[in-house]
Amino acid sequence: MNDLPAPLRSPVLARAGGAAYLLAVALLFGGAPRASGTVHGIGALLAASLLAGLLRRNPPAALALALLGSTAIVAARPNAAPADLPAAAYQGQFLAYLAADVVLGFTVATRGRRAAAVATAVSCSVQLLVIGVFAHGDNLTVNLLISLLATVAAAIAGLLGRERREHAVALRAQEVVEAVSAERLRIARELHDLVAHSIGVIAIQAGVGARIIATRPDDAAEALRTIETTSRETLAGLRRTLVSLRQADDDDPSLSPTPGLADLERLAAATGDAGVRVELRRTGERRPLPAEVDLSAYRIVQEALTNVVRHAGVGRCRVTVDQGDTELLVEIVDDGRGPVPRGGGSTGFGLIGMRERAALLGGRLSGGPRPEGGFRVAAHLPLPVRTAVEVR
Known part of the structure; x- marks a missing residue:
């Protein structure tokens, strides 16, 4: 029935x-x-x-x-x-x-x-x-x-x-439990493959550098550079894995491509259909972004626009994307009344989730009322240093 x-x-x-x-x-x-x-x-x-x-x-x-x-x-x-x-x-x-x-x-x-x-x-x-x-x-x-x-x-x-x-x-229910267990095993294998080799290299290079730093400073400096490079690559891989896990409920990669800043026009159009016109501004040099940064920036804009539609009580807002050499700035500004506090004064989990996304990438996010009225959300996400090949 x-x-x-x-x-x-x-x-x-x-x-x-x-x-x-x-x-x-x-x-x-x-x-x-x-x-x-x-x-x-x-x-x-x-x-x-x-x-x-x-x-x-x-x-x-x-x-x-x-x-x-x-x-x-x-x-x-x-x-x-x-x-x-x-x-x-x-x-x-x-x-x-x-x-x-x-x-x-x-x-x-x-x-x-x-x-x-x-x-x-x-x-x-x-x-x-x-x-x-x-x-x-x-x-x-x-x-x-x-x-x-x-x-x-x-x-x-x-x-x-x-x-x-x-x-x-x-x-x-049993199938769900088995699927969760299988996913945990897959994640464990992926993390092991990602981290074990890198940590081994770091440990070896750190030991070599400690022994030769007094007698062969040039070789010790090279060992430190290797440690730095390996650490950054490992950290980036871990971030990608964590982002993919956080987004498992939102996007199934096997069914649809992962959204990014290139999809902001479509998101703005959908928000306009909901009654809020979005003014989209882009500044800086547009170049390919790391997948985790591109996805997180899109999700932050998406969540902020959702809050504008639900709580701001205004018919328009502005989204600014400034892509610099070392940092991506995403700003969402409206002239509305801002989120409506709940019983305990909390505005919900939207800002918390956006801050977690930014912190996961080593960035920061601020959100709150503007002195002139309305609400502002700004995310600063670090970008990898451009190599000589990219600059050329």
Whole structure:
């Protein structure tokens, strides 16, 4: 029942379905009094499909309506039928309760154990009581037995359905745990491959430099340069790994390319669609950026624009990207009222997340109200030193 189309989940349509079911039941025993009980029973079973929306939202209410409709058909048959109607026409009138049994099965499958037990007891009691009143002669025992078996079968089918669903949920949870474990092992291998060799080189060069620093200063200086280069490369690799882990929930590299500052125009257009016009300014020499810097700068702008849309209450803002030789400056400024503090005075986790991104790259981020009004977020992200080949 969780896979029902969205329209059937509407509360209005659910109530309309319940009313349509009652109308269908009224037409069944009011419009064709000479029809056999079997025809009425099958009609009640088909009419139960109108309860699909209500069954999705409120199974106990759907079961109550199904029991009410089935009982109405059974109880009205003798009074509505002409006196000359043959007794055979009454045979099968209790088939109407099959509709209630179907609803009972779904109720047991989707509700808790206590609610399922109560629903089964109520359904069984109502059916046995009504059959005991309106069945006569040899048909009494047979109809009581059939009703009891049908109720038990519906409850068992519901239990099997619930166990199957719970088993599927458990399997999915197990798959998630196994996926997390596999990802941890992959990360451990990646970090080991990334760090172990570099740390070994650093340790060796540090030992060599310590021994020859007094007698061979030039060689010692070369060892220190090797340590510096290796350390920077290792740190950059660690940062890339950490950034990729932080972004695992936002972007799946196998499905879409990683966004960067080249995508700011598209982000500005999307923000404009949300009601805030973005003035985008770019200064400095535009050159390829390290992937982790490019991604983090984009995410900082994205989060800041999200805060403007949600909290600033203003129709425009300005985004400035200044790409220098050693630093990337990203600034987002608006003239609005700024974030609305929560109960404890905190403005949420947006600024915290942006500061973490900047700190992860060795940069800094500031954010707060402007003296002239509005709010300003500025991120300073360090860039690698350009080599002679890049400058040339």
